[in-house]
Amino acid sequence: MTDIRTPRLLLRSWRDADLPAFAALNADAEVRRWFPGTLTCAESDAQAARLQAHIAAHGFGLWAVEVPGVVLFVGFVGLQHVTFPAPFTPAVETGWRLARQHWGRGYATEAAWAALAHGFGPVALPEIVAFAVPGNLASRRVMERIGMRHDPADDFDHPGMPEGTPLRRHVLYRAARPG
Ligand SMILES: CC(C)(COP(=O)(O)OP(=O)(O)OC[C@H]1O[C@@H](n2cnc3c(N)ncnc32)[C@H](O)[C@@H]1OP(=O)(O)O)[C@@H](O)C(=O)NCCC(=O)NCCS
Numbered sequence: 001m002t003d004i005r006t007p008r009l010l011l012r013s014w015r016d017a018d019l020p021a022f023a024a025l026n027a028d029a030e031v032r033r034w035f036p037g038t039l040t041c042a043e044s045d046a047q048a049a050r051l052q053a054h055i056a057a058h059g060f061g062l063w064a065v066e067v068p069g070v071v072l073f074v075g076f077v078g079l080q081h082v083t084f085p086a087p088f089t090p091a092v093e094t095g096w097r098l099a100r101q102h103w104g105r106g107y108a109t110e111a112a113w114a115a116l117a118h119g120f121g122p123v124a125l126p127e128i129v130a131f132a133v134p135g136n137l138a139s140r141r142v143m144e145r146i147g148m149r150h151d152p153a154d155d156f157d158h159p160g161m162p163e164g165t166p167l168r169r170h171v172l173y174r175a176a177r178p179g
C-alpha cells in the first residue's frame with residue numbers, strides 16, 4: 001500500500017492509535033448531522049477495521065489523514081467501492097469525514113484532489129462518483145471544488161438510509177478520467 005502525500009497531508013493506512021480520535025469524531029452529532037445518529041466506540045472501531053480491510057483488499061480506500069508534524073489523525077478521505085445497488089453502480093465513490101476542529105482549512109479538498117488523482121492515475125478508474133444529502137453543502141462544495149459535476153437526473157434514494165426521512169434523498173456527482 002502506497003501512502004499518498006500532498007503539500008500538507010499524508011493519506012495512509014489506519015493505525016490503532018487513530019481509533020480514539022476516530023471514535024470522538026463519530027460521537028460528535030455535528031459531524032454525524034447528515035447520517036442516522038452518532039456511533040458508539042465499538043461501532044467506530046468496527047468501521048475503522050472495515051475501512052482498513054478495504055485498503056488491504058483493493059490497494060485504495062478511505063485512508064486515515066495525518067497532518068505530518070501537526071496532528072496524527074484528522075479523519076478520513078479517499079475512495080471506496082459502493083456496496084449498495086443503485087442506477088450508477090458498480091462504481092467507486094470518493095468520500096470524507098473530518099473531526100470538527102479541523103474543518104475549514106481546506107484539508108478535505110486537498111486530500112480529495114489527491115484521492116481523485118490516485119483513482120484516475122494508478123488505479124485507472126474510468127469514473128469516480130460522490131454523493132451526499134442535498135443539504136450537506138460543505139460536502140457538495142468539496143465535490144465542486146475538485147471538479148465533479150452534478151446532474152439532477154442522477155439524484156437517487158440511498159437504500160441504506162431510513163425511509164421517509166430527509167436523509168434518504170441524495171445528490172450524485174461524477175468525475176470522468178481526464179482525456
Ligand atoms: C465535508 C467536510 C469533510 C468538509 O470539510 P472542510 O474542512 O469544511 O472542507 P474544506 O475546508 O476542504 O472545504 C469545504 C468547502 O465547503 C465550504 N463550507 C464548509 N461548511 C459549509 C457550510 N455549512 N455551508 C456551505 N459551505 C460550507 C467551505 O467554505 C469550503 O468552500 P470554499 O473553499 O469555497 O470556501 C466536513 O464538513 C465534514 O467532515 N463533515 C461531516 C462528515 C460529512 O458530512 N461527510 C460527507 C458525507 S457525504
